[in-house]
Amino acid sequence: MKNDNFFEKVYQIVQRIPYGKITTYGAIANFLGTKKSARLVGYAMNSSHSIKNLPAHRVVNRNGLLTGKNHFASSNLMQELLESEGIKIENNKVVHFKDHLWIPS
DNA sequence: ACGGTGACGACAG
DNA sequence: TCTGTCGCCACCG
Secondary structure: OOOHHHHHHHHHHHHHOOOOOOOEOOOOOHOOOOOOHHHHHHHHHOOOHHHOOHHHHHHHOOOOOOOOHHHOOOOOHHHHHHHHHOOOEEEOOEEOHHHHEEEOO
C-alpha cells in the first residue's frame, strides 16, 4: 500500500514473527528506534485490518497480556490462534511468555 | 492547520 | 505489590 511510513515497518516486522513465537509492541518500537513510541505500534496494528496474513495475534504487550484480542473478529480468536501454535493462554495472558518471546533482529 | 486518539511502557506515589 | 499518571508521536477527521 501507500504506507511508506511507520505503519508499513510495523507490518513487516510482525510478518517476520516465526510460527509459535510472539513479540511485544515495545520490542517492535525498540527495533524501529522509537522505544517510547510503542503506542504507535499498537495504533498501527489498529489499521492492520487492511493487511492480510498479518499474524497480529503474535503481538502482545510487555506483560504478555492479550490487550488486542478485543480488536479481532472474535474476542476468543486471538487466544485460539496462539493456542493452535502451542502457546498456552491463561486469563488472557500468555503462559511462559518470555519463553515464546521473539525479538526482531 | 489543529487537536483528539490510542493493540503501550516507564515511573511515581 | 498495585494503582494512577505522564510521555510518546503518526494518523484521522
